[in-house]
Amino acid sequence: MSLFWRIFGLNAVVLGTATALLLWAPVTVSVPVLLTEAVILVCGLVVMLVANAALLRIGLAPLDRLTKLMTRVDLLRPGQRLPVTGHGGVAELIRTFNAMLDRLEAERATSSARALSAQESERQRIAQELHDEVGQSLTAVLLGLKRAADQAPGPLRAELQQVQETTRESLDEVRRLARRLRxxxxxxxxxxxxxxxxxxxxxxxxxxxxxxxxxxxxxxxxxxxxxxxxxxxxxxxxxxxxxxxxxxxxxxxxxxxxxxxxxxxxxxxxxxxxxxxxxxxxxxxxxxxxxxxxxxxxxxxxxxxxxxxxxxxxxxxxxxxxxxxxxx
CATH class of the missing domain: 3.30.565.10 (Histidine kinase-like ATPase, C-terminal domain)
Incomplete structure (x- = not known):
């Protein structure tokens, strides 16, 4: 049953019940309306509205579940699906939504694979450049500082050794970064x-x-x-x-x-x-x-x-x- 006919049928049940009660119940309405009659009519209206609301809530419950799932669905947490029962319009809507999630999760997995593969390739390239270019340059600087320190006078030698130590720490840091990247x-x-x-x-x-x-x-x-x-x-x-x-x-x-x-x-x-x-x-x-x-x-x-x-x-x-x- 489609959603339209489901809602129409629920309202028809409520209105038909109300009509039957009016036809066969031993109740009349005076002119002007008496207080007791007004109370009975208002109570009947309240009962009819409550019954209609309860039946509509039952009929639209699958849509409520679908709405809640839409608000919390996360493609990084795959497998969130709603059970499908019946063959009506609501069931077809849920089935279509589940199929859409299947496609989106598959596309997200493929796009993530592409992005992460490119990321790893870029990390390897940067790590290689750090090791080959920056690392070799710092090593050459270290060797030059060592030669200069060996030939320098005492006060200057101490300063050159301090710069040499700083350069060695920078080289160790570059190597550590390269290891983290690759x-x-x-x-x-x-x-x-x-x-x-x-x-x-x-x-x-x-x-x-x-x-x-x-x-x-x-x-x-x-x-x-x-x-x-x-x-x-x-x-x-x-x-x-x-x-x-x-x-x-x-x-x-x-x-x-x-x-x-x-x-x-x-x-x-x-x-x-x-x-x-x-x-x-x-x-x-x-x-x-x-x-x-x-x-x-x-x-x-x-x-x-x-x-x-x-x-x-x-x-x-x-x-x-x-x-x-x-x-x-």
Missing amino acids: PGVLEDLGLVSALTALTNDFATHTGLKITRHFAADLPPLDAQTELVLYRVAQEALTNVARHAEAERIELRLRRTTGAVVLHISDDGRGIGIGREGDGIRGMRERALLIGATLEIDTGTTGGTHVSLSAPTAKKPVPTAQEEDADHG
Whole structure:
């Protein structure tokens, strides 16, 4: 039944019932109307309006559910759908809305894959330039400063050594930035070694105490899944340093049935109820890229808990290069 006929039928039931009561009820209306008769008529009108409102609420309940879903739907949290029952106009509307969400989520996953692939390529290019150009230039400056300091008189030698030390610190910082942009350890030694190096470097520069727990039975993962796990851990640690005011962080990597779970928790102030920032939405986009599930909440004892469950067997989202090859 279409929405028009559903509303028409509900009103027809109410008006038909009211008409039947007027025809067969032993009630007459005097002229002028008596107080008791006016009370009966008003009560009848109220009952009719209440019945009409109740029936309309029941009939339009699917539209209310659809409206609420529209206000809270988020393409970074896929799978939000309404159940479809019947074959009327409302059911067809819900079915069409669910199909639209399917298309939007698929398009969002593909566009996110393209954007993240381009982002990683740009990071690798910048890291390479930092390592090759800036790093080599600073190394040359260091060698020149050393030669100048060896030949300089005492007071000037001390100043040149100070500049040399500053340049060496800048070189170390450039190398650290290059490692953050392009985790070479991840490509060469795998996820566990990369996370170990990441947390060690993070603890050194922030002073936070980080404990790690890596399961011994971790399954082999493809390069894309390892990169997503690494980037989510990197962003979660960065958020802790910037916003959490924490002192301790715990990082766990364990295996479950059909998935690998990365869990990061801290003892800070929690995430609150505010709007999610770009960092968290970036983590959700990366999770969507590999079909993973990301949960971020505040624990019962405070702090923030980030949990990423990455499936070990997944259907990969096509990248820009793969789509171009298919079309070619």
